[in-house]
Structure formats: structure tokens, C-alpha cells
Amino acid sequence: MSDIKKFLYVNRKPPYGTIYALESLEVVLIGAAFEQDVSLAFLDDGVFQLTRGQNTDAIGVKNFSPTFRALGDYEVTKLYVERESLEERGLTEGDLQEITYEDEDDDWEEKPSIRVVSRAEMAGIMADQDVVLSF
Amino acid sequence: MSTLHTVNKSPFGNATLSSCLGHCLPGDAVLLIEDAVYGALEGSAMADQVKARMGEVALYVLDGDLKARGIDAGKLISGAKCVGYDGFVDLVTEHDRTQSWL
Numbered sequence: 001m002s003d004i005k006k007f008l009y010v011n012r013k014p015p016y017g018t019i020y021a022l023e024s025l026e027v028v029l030i031g032a033a034f035e036q037d038v039s040l041a042f043l044d045d046g047v048f049q050l051t052r053g054q055n056t057d058a059i060g061v062k063n064f065s066p067t068f069r070a071l072g073d074y075e076v077t078k079l080y081v082e083r084e085s086l087e088e089r090g091l092t093e094g095d096l097q098e099i100t101y102e103d104e105d106d107d108w109e110e111k112p113s114i115r116v117v118s119r120a121e122m123a124g125i126m127a128d129q130d131v132v133l134s135f
Numbered sequence: 136m137s138t139l140h141t142v143n144k145s146p147f148g149n150a151t152l153s154s155c156l157g158h159c160l161p162g163d164a165v166l167l168i169e170d171a172v173y174g175a176l177e178g179s180a181m182a183d184q185v186k187a188r189m190g191e192v193a194l195y196v197l198d199g200d201l202k203a204r205g206i207d208a209g210k211l212i213s214g215a216k217c218v219g220y221d222g223f224v225d226l227v228t229e230h231d232r233t234q235s236w237l
Contacts, residue, residue: 010234012154020237044154123158127138132234 005130006037011046013135015065016056021049022064024135029067032074039129040071043082043122047089050081050114052097065097072101077113084119137162139230143169143237146181155236156184161191164226166218168197172204175211182212189214197223 009028013020031038042050049065056063071077079099086092099113117125126132140159146152152167152174159165165188167174174181175196185194189212198217201208208217218226227233 012151012237043158044150119157123160126158126234127136127160127163129232132138132232134235134237 004035004037006039006128007031007131007133008039008041008126008129010041010043010126010132010134011049012044014045014048015054016059016061020135021046022062024133025064025067027133027135028071028076029074032071032076035075038076039078039080039125040076041080041082041122041125043085043119045085045089047081047085047091047096050079050096050099051091052095068097069099071099072113075101077101077103077111078115079113080122080125081114081116082119082122083116086116136231137164139163139226139233140165141233141235142167142171142174143235145170146174147179151236152181153184156188156192159188159192164193164195164230166195166197166223166226167200168223169200172196172200172206175215176206177210177212186212195222195226 009024011021011024015021028040054063054065093116096114100110101113102108103111140155140163142152142155144151152171155165174185175194194215195218196211196215198219201217
């Protein structure tokens with residue numbers, strides 16, 4: 001049996017009102033050292049974590065949104081975003097920052113990490129995991 | 136392959152149970168714990184949404200949390216099953232993964 005497990009980090013909270021979102025990202029970065037098959041899910045208010053143009057100067061906390069763009073360097077390249085959650089909040093994929101990774105299996109071609117999926121597809125992604133960690 | 140979903144927030148102030156019900160699959164189980172036990176009340180504004188999934192998703196309620204809140208098991212949606220901590224452990228072992236909806 002393979003040692004590699006499928007880990008899904010589920011993000012359902014907005015970025016700055018609570019510490020959940022930042023803690024999730026910290027755990028993802030720590031977990032990346034263990035070379036597992038990691039995916040991130042963004043649904044409900046979690047989709048707000050990925051909006052482009054975040055600026056936290058006035059609220060005195062760290063803007064961690066640029067960190068998502070570093071995930072590709074840690075081979076975290078699957079960021080699933082739920083379409084219905086975007087639509088319920090008046091957002092489109094264009095409101096999200098661009099996050100890419102370089103595909104080592106395809107001559108390091110730059111590819112998008114964000115994959116917008118339906119709620120039904122998200123349910124299937126959740127059911128396909130060995131471990132689900134919620135934040 | 137199936138999932139045990141746990142929910143711990145009241146559905147009347149938080150959409151977590153609603154989101155869980157929208158993502159669980161046939162054969163899964165939903166266990167309501169802590170303030171989420173209110174989500175199993177018959178006749179509530181949430182009841183229809185819960186009952187709509189109960190044909191294919193099993194609903195469990197943690198007995199200690201129910202008793203702590205003074206909710207009689209007779210007030211619950213028909214088919215909701217009360218379990219203790221031992222039953223909670225059994226549910227964890229009977230499913231392939233546990234997803235806690237925070």
C-alpha cells in the first residue's frame with residue numbers, strides 16, 4: 001500500500017474575522033513537508049479568502065493572501081473553489097487572484113491552481129479523500 | 136466508502152448544517168453534537184431541510200448534548216437516532232473518514 005494519502009483542507013471561513021483561515025494556511029504549509037497528495041477546498045465564506053486586491057493596512061493584521069501564490073512551490077496545486085458559493089456571494093472567478101504552478105510533468109508549463117467546481121463535484125472530491133481537515 | 140459528518144453549531148445562527156447537508160452523499164451519516172443538536176428538532180425552520188436528506192443519509196444526535204440542553208428525544212425528527220459517546224466511537228469506526236464541519 002502506498003504511503004501517500006489524500007489530504008483535503010476544507011476552508012469555510014472568511015479571511016480576517018477569525019484566525020481559522022490563517023491557521024489553515026499554516027497547517028497546509030507545514031503539511032506540505034510530508035509529501036502527501038494535498039488538495040484545498042474553498043466553499044461557503046471560504047471563497048472570500050481568495051479575493052484579489054486584499055489590503056489589510058487599516059486593520060493591523062497580516063495580509064496572508066499572497067501566500068496562496070507560493071503553494072505551487074510546495075507542490076500544492078489543487079485549489080478547488082465551489083461555484084455556487086461564489087455565485088451566492090455575488091462573485092465570479094474573475095474576482096479571485098490568479099494562482100498558478102509550474103507543472104514538472106509538462107516542461108514546467110505554468111498552469112492555474114484554482115479549479116472552480118460545482119457543489120456536486122465538491123461533494124465527490126470530499127468523498128474521495130483519506131483525511132479531511134476542516135477550518 | 137462513506138463519510139461520518141459531525142456538526143457542532145446551531146443551524147439557526149449558522150449555515151454549517153445546511154452546507155453539510157448539501158455536500159453529504161447517500162450512505163453517509165450526519166452526527167449532530169453540541170449546539171447542532173437543535174437541528175434535529177421536529178417542527179423547526181430547519182426540519183424540512185434535514186428530513187429531505189434522511190432517506191439516504193442517517194441522522195444521529197449525541198445524547199449527552201441533548202440532555203444537557205433539556206431537549207427530550209421525543210421532540211426530535213422521526214428517525215433521528217440518539218447515541219452516546221460509545222455510539223460516537225462506533226460511527227467513527229464504521230465510516231471511512233470523518234469530516235467535522237466547524
